[in-house]
Amino acid sequence: MVEGYNLKEMAKKIQAIKEAATELQNISGGIQAVDRNVDRILASVKMLEINISDILVIA
Amino acid sequence: MKEVEKYWNPILETLPPEKLKELQLKKFQNMFKWAHEHSKFHHKLYSDAGIEPGDIRTFEDIRKVPKVEKSMMRAIQRKDPYPYGDMLCVPLERVAEYHQTSGTTGQPVYQPDTWQDWEWWAEAWAYLLYAQGYRDYDRVFLPFGYNIFVAFWGAHYGAEKLGCEVIPGGVLNTEARILKMQELRATAMAATPTYVLGMADTARRKLAIDPAKDLTIRKITVAGEAGGSVPATKKRMEEAWGAKVYDHVGATEIGAWSFECRYQSGLHINEALFLVEIEDIDSGEIITEPGRRGKMVITALDRMAQPCIRFDSKDIIQWSPDECECGRTFRLLKGGVIGRADDIIKVKGVLLAPTSIEEVVRSIPELSDEYEVLVTKKGDLDDITLKVEVIPEQPNSNIETIRAKLIDQLRIKTNLGYNLEFHEYGTLPRYDVKAKRFKDLRRKE
Numbered sequence: 001m002v003e004g005y006n007l008k009e010m011a012k013k014i015q016a017i018k019e020a021a022t023e024l025q026n027i028s029g030g031i032q033a034v035d036r037n038v039d040r041i042l043a044s045v046k047m048l049e050i051n052i053s054d055i056l057v058i059a
Numbered sequence: 060m061k062e063v064e065k066y067w068n069p070i071l072e073t074l075p076p077e078k079l080k081e082l083q084l085k086k087f088q089n090m091f092k093w094a095h096e097h098s099k100f101h102h103k104l105y106s107d108a109g110i111e112p113g114d115i116r117t118f119e120d121i122r123k124v125p126k127v128e129k130s131m132m133r134a135i136q137r138k139d140p141y142p143y144g145d146m147l148c149v150p151l152e153r154v155a156e157y158h159q160t161s162g163t164t165g166q167p168v169y170q171p172d173t174w175q176d177w178e179w180w181a182e183a184w185a186y187l188l189y190a191q192g193y194r195d196y197d198r199v200f201l202p203f204g205y206n207i208f209v210a211f212w213g214a215h216y217g218a219e220k221l222g223c224e225v226i227p228g229g230v231l232n233t234e235a236r237i238l239k240m241q242e243l244r245a246t247a248m249a250a251t252p253t254y255v256l257g258m259a260d261t262a263r264r265k266l267a268i269d270p271a272k273d274l275t276i277r278k279i280t281v282a283g284e285a286g287g288s289v290p291a292t293k294k295r296m297e298e299a300w301g302a303k304v305y306d307h308v309g310a311t312e313i314g315a316w317s318f319e320c321r322y323q324s325g326l327h328i329n330e331a332l333f334l335v336e337i338e339d340i341d342s343g344e345i346i347t348e349p350g351r352r353g354k355m356v357i358t359a360l361d362r363m364a365q366p367c368i369r370f371d372s373k374d375i376i377q378w379s380p381d382e383c384e385c386g387r388t389f390r391l392l393k394g395g396v397i398g399r400a401d402d403i404i405k406v407k408g409v410l411l412a413p414t415s416i417e418e419v420v421r422s423i424p425e426l427s428d429e430y431e432v433l434v435t436k437k438g439d440l441d442d443i444t445l446k447v448e449v450i451p452e453q454p455n456s457n458i459e460t461i462r463a464k465l466i467d468q469l470r471i472k473t474n475l476g477y478n479l480e481f482h483e484y485g486t487l488p489r490y491d492v493k494a495k496r497f498k499d500l501r502r503k504e
Binding site for chain 1: 068069070071074078081082085086173174175177178179182331332361
C-alpha cells in the first residue's frame, strides 16, 4: 500500500515545516504567543512524522 | 468507497505484517532508548536487568525487557518531580495535561501528558473513530463527566480532528442529555455500556422517548467496560438505540490501543501505535497462536512524558484466527478483553470470568439490564448468588420458566450452580458510568 503515495516528498515537506517552525521559535525573542503556538505546531508535526516520515525507515 | 477514504491512514493500516513488525521494532528501540536516557526509573530498571539500548536487536530481545506493573508506578508517584516521580521523562513545565486512573484496583495512577502526547491521544482516537465510520458530517454527543478521568476526553479531541461537530454533554443530567441529543439531532455518541443501556431505560421510562425511533443516534462507541464485546449486551444496546455499537478498549496509562471497525469482527489492535504481546499467565511464554488466552503486555510506541513500555495490563485476551474484511492488517482479538487477570476468580474451585454471567443474563429478554452477583462463604464452602430483575408485562415472564433458562445457561457458560433471586424491576442498583455488579465478599467475612 506504500505504492501510490509519494512518501519521500511528503516526508521532505514535513521536515521543512518542522525546521521552519523551529527557526521561528529560535528568533521569537521569547514572545510567548509565538513559542507556545510553535509548540502546538510541532506536536502536530510529530503526528505527521508518525503517520508518514517514520514509515520511510522500513520502506 | 475509494481506498484512501476507507482508512484514516491507508498506508499504515494496510502495511504487510512483516513490515509492521519491522516498524514496531524500530519504534520500540527508539522508545527504549528515550526512556533509558530520560527516566531514572527506567534507567535503573533496565540497568538492574543488564539491558542497554544497543541490546534490543530483535523481537526476542524485546521479551527480555522487564515489565512494568501498576504497583511499580504507584510506588514511585507522589514523590519528586511531584507528583509523578522518577518515571517522568520531561521537565515538569512540559506537562500539559493531568489525568488519573479510576482507582478501582487501588491507589489511582497519575498520568502526565505533554501537548504532543495529548495530540497522540487524539490521533489514536482519530484512527478508531474513522474506522467506525465517523466522518465530518457527524454530530457527536459526549455524555460524560469531563473530569480527571481520561474516559472520553480522547473521543472529544479525536472527533474534532476528524472534523466532526462535538457536543460536550458534561454536567447535564441524563434526561437533559437525551433531550439535547434529540433537539440537536446528534448522530453518534460515546459512553460506557452501562450508561448506554441506562440512558435508553431513562428515555423510555421518564421521557416516553424510544431512542431507536425518536432519536437520530446511529453510531455508538462504547468503552470502559467489557459490554461492547459481550454479544448479548451489544445486541441490547443496538436494539435499544437502533444504532451500530462498536467496542473500544483503552487505558489511561496506555492509550487508545484497540477498536472494533465497521465490520465488527473483533477488536483490532492499532499496531501502528502499539505493540501487543500475549503472555501465558503461568509460564510467561509468549503466545502467538489464536485461541489460547493469556495476559496482555503492551508498549505505547510514541508516548513520551511517562512511557508505557512492556506494561503488564492484566487484561486477558486471545488472538483471533480470522482476518477482517475491512482490509486492515492490524491483528484482531477474539471476544475483546475477556477479563482481567485479577478479576478471574475461583468459585467452588472453578475459574469464573464475570462477563460470562453478563452474557447469560442479557441473552434472556425477560430480564432487565441490571443484575448483581454476590460471592460469599458458608462455612468452608463458596456460595454464589445471582440477583436479577424481571421486566414487567413481558409476554413470557413466568418466573419458573426464566429460572429454568438461567440455571441451564449458567451451567453451560460458567459450570457453576447459583442461588437465584428475582427482584422487582427497578430495585437493583443503577450505575451512571462503570458498574460494580460483581461482589466477592469472601475476604471480608
